[in-house]
Amino acid sequence: MAYDSKTANRVKRMEGQLRGILRMMEEGQNCKDVITQLSAVRSAVDRTIGVIVSENLLDCVTTAEGNAEKMNSAIQEAMDLVVKSR
Numbered sequence: 001m002a003y004d005s006k007t008a009n010r011v012k013r014m015e016g017q018l019r020g021i022l023r024m025m026e027e028g029q030n031c032k033d034v035i036t037q038l039s040a041v042r043s044a045v046d047r048t049i050g051v052i053v054s055e056n057l058l059d060c061v062t063t064a065e066g067n068a069e070k071m072n073s074a075i076q077e078a079m080d081l082v083v084k085s086r
Contacts, residue, residue: 001056010048017041049085053078 021037060074 001052001059003052004055007048007051007055010044010051014041014044014048017044046085049082053081056081 017037018041021034021041024034024037057074057078060077061071064070064074
């Protein structure tokens with residue numbers, strides 16, 4: 001599967017947030033602020049997982065070309081990925 005630049009940018013943004021969190025921790029900032037930022041990263045990860053799974057599912061269903069078994073398999077695999085990510 002090819003990942004578009006928007007997805008890569010999401011991950012880069014999360015990477016920057018994590019670096020910021022580490023800096024906050026090193027500076028001894030308030031735990032509430034650190035937790036707030038960690039929660040934001042967790043939400044960003046969850047949204048990115050959703051984007052990747054939905055794009056992959058769309059691609060798999062499109063390439064199934066009417067093959068019901070192939071489509072069902074793609075849908076099941078997508079659902080397994082979503083459940084696994086929780």
